[in-house]
Amino acid sequence: MGRWRDGTGTLRVGAADIPLEVAASYRARTRGLLGRDGVPGALLLTPASSVHTFGMRFAIDVAYLDRRLTVLAVRTMRPGRLGLPRPRARHVLEAEAGAMERWGIRAGARVAVHPPAA
Numbered sequence: 001m002g003r004w005r006d007g008t009g010t011l012r013v014g015a016a017d018i019p020l021e022v023a024a025s026y027r028a029r030t031r032g033l034l035g036r037d038g039v040p041g042a043l044l045l046t047p048a049s050s051v052h053t054f055g056m057r058f059a060i061d062v063a064y065l066d067r068r069l070t071v072l073a074v075r076t077m078r079p080g081r082l083g084l085p086r087p088r089a090r091h092v093l094e095a096e097a098g099a100m101e102r103w104g105i106r107a108g109a110r111v112a113v114h115p116p117a118a
Contacts, residue, residue: 004046012112013103036042048092050085059097064089
């Protein structure tokens with residue numbers, strides 16, 4: 001996708017299109033999902049290799065992605081947890097707990113990110 005920017009787009013997993021928010025700036029990555037009661041799709045933090053859930057109101061699924069958007073690992077994190085950095089991870093995908101399993105996102109899967117249609 002070239003240079004990442006804050007904004008919206010679509011996450012393609014297999015044949016499914018999922019609404020996506022991209023947090024590429026320091027400010028957007030720092031805010032992440034804090035203060036929210038849920039997320040309608042997924043949030044992509046880039047660059048990132050770890051996350052925390054301090055101050056969060058709900059459990060999340062976290063997928064660690066490499067440079068080619070291949071899933072390295074998927075974890076579910078309850079509020080108040082600190083995730084360890086993942087070697088080779090360049091992006092982190094967050095969604096409500098249970099969403100990654102429904103979407104078929106697991107280690108070894110590849111996802112695609114598409115910007116919004118013009």
